[in-house]
Structure formats: C-alpha cells, structure tokens
Amino acid sequence: MRFLIAIILTSLLGLSSVHAGGSSGACEQPNILVVLDYSGSMNQYNKWNQAVNAINQLVNIFERSMRIGLMLFPWNGECSVNHNQAVRTPCLPDNAANVSNQLRGAGSPPRGHNTPIGRAIEQATQHFNERQDMGRRNFIVLVTDGEETCRGGPVDAARNAFARDYPVFVIGFGNGVDRGTLNRIAQAGGT
Numbered sequence: 416m417r418f419l420i421a422i423i424l425t426s427l428l429g430l431s432s433v434h435a436g437g438s439s440g441a442c443e444q445p446n447i448l449v450v451l452d453y454s455g456s457m458n459q460y461n462k463w464n465q466a467v468n469a470i471n472q473l474v475n476i477f478e479r480s481m482r483i484g485l486m487l488f489p490w491n492g493e494c495s496v497n498h499n500q501a502v503r504t505p506c507l508p509d510n511a512a513n514v515s516n517q518l519r520g521a522g523s524p525p526r527g528h529n530t531p532i533g534r535a536i537e538q539a540t541q542h543f544n545e546r547q548d549m550g551r552r553n554f555i556v557l558v559t560d561g562e563e564t565c566r567g568g569p570v571d572a573a574r575n576a577f578a579r580d581y582p583v584f585v586i587g588f589g590n591g592v593d594r595g596t597l598n599r600i601a602q603a604g605g606t
Contacts, residue, residue: 435527444482445552446506449514451485451537452559453521454528462560469517470558475554482506482551486542487515487521488535489528494565496531498538498545505546506553532559532600533567536583540576555583557600562593569596573604582606 444468474483484506485569488496503517504510536555543553555576561571573583581602587597 419592421586422494431530433478436520443482444480444486444508445554446543446546446548447554447556448470448483448484448486448502448506448539448542450486450488450535450555450557452487452530452557452561453524454530454564455524455526456530456561456589456591456593457524458526459560460589463523466544470516471515474514476526478509479513483510483514484509484533485517486539487517489531489565490588494529494531494567496534496538501535501538501541504546522547525589529564529566530559530561531562531565532557532561533569533572534565534601535567536572536604537567540572540579540581543581544579553581554582555604556586557583558588559592559597560587560589562583562596563590569601570599573600577603577605 451466451470459468470485477483484502485504486498486502490496490501503521504513507513537558537598539555576583583600584606585597585601585604587594
C-alpha cells in the first residue's frame with residue numbers, strides 16, 4: 416500500500432514540474448486531494464490502519480513539494496458525500512500535521528457505511544472547482560478497498576473530473592476490490 420502511494424505521489428511530482436507555471440522557473444506545488452474510503456469494510460484485516468499509516472508517512476515525505484488535502488467518504492454512513500463536510504483539510508502547503516490530526520480524529524470507520532465512490536469523485540471535483548486554484552495542477556487520489564455500493568456512476572464521475580483537468584489516480588487494496596471498475600475509473604480519470 417505504502418509503495419503504491421509512493422509511486423503515485425512520485426509520478427505527480429514529476430508531472431508538476433512538466434506543468435510548472437509562472438516566470439520564476441520554480442516548480443509549482445500541485446494540489447493532491449486524497450479521497451479516502453471511510454466505509455465499515457475498511458476495518459477488516461487492519462486496512463484502515465494500513466491506509467492511515469501509509470498516508471501519514473507519505474504526507475510527511477512529500478509535504479514540501481505538494482499541497483496535500485484529505486477527504487473522507489461517505490458522510491454520515493449514507494450514500495451521500497458533501498465536500499464542505501467531507502474535506503477534512505483542504506490542499507495546503509506543509510499540511511502533514513493537519514492531515515495526521517484529521518485521520519487521528521476520525522478514528523476507525525463505523526460499521527456498515529456504504530461506499531459512494533462516484534459521489535466522492537464528484538464532490539472532490541466540486542471542491543477543486545470552488546477553490547478556483549487555476550495556477551496549479553489538481554489531482555484526485557482515490558484510496559478504497561471496495562466497490563461502488565450507491566449507484567453513483569464512478570467511471571462517469573472520473574471522466575468528468577478529467578475533463579476539468581483533474582486526473583484521478585486509484586489505489587485499490589484488499590480482497591473486496593472491484594478491480595475491473597477501479598481500472599475503468601483510473602482510465603476514465605486519465606491515469
């Protein structure tokens with residue numbers, strides 16, 4: 416898990432230098448919104464702790480080169496996600512402490528929550544739309560152990576995010592992963 420996240424973040428770091436803006440010659444810090452599955456199945460086989468540990472370690476490593484934020488889904492256990500509440504910390508520079516505090520404060524996911532992947536990607540896209548941070552690249556990194564359980568259209572949501580120039584990276588882990596759908600989400604998301 417940690418290895419996959421490291422590969423994705425390293426790839427994003429390379430992409431940010433390709434798309435650096437401004438006349439100063441300095442590389443921009445891209446916005447990376449980690450969209451983390453907070454459904455009850457993440458409690459099985461220690462997956463939640465594995466995800467939290469990997470994210471914490473990598474945010475500490477990359478916080479000076481990327482503006483990393485955190486969004487948890489679902490919201491209130493239903494098939495809804497509201498980015499104003501689900502985004503625990505927006506993409507900010509030197510944000511490792513905030514991300515770690517939000518992960519610690521969230522605690523383990525409650526039992527029985529659904530997995531609205533499509534809605535989560537839609538709300539991550541909406542979050543970036545409202546930030547209007549057009550001077551830097553914006554990326555969505557979806558971390559999940561499951562499959563869409565809310566009829567949310569995750570492939571279309573990823574396609575729409577990519578159309579807004581927000582590539583969607585997907586990290587799926589565990590036995591319950593719908594690999595086919597997650598691969599289609601990544602392809603539609605341009606990654």
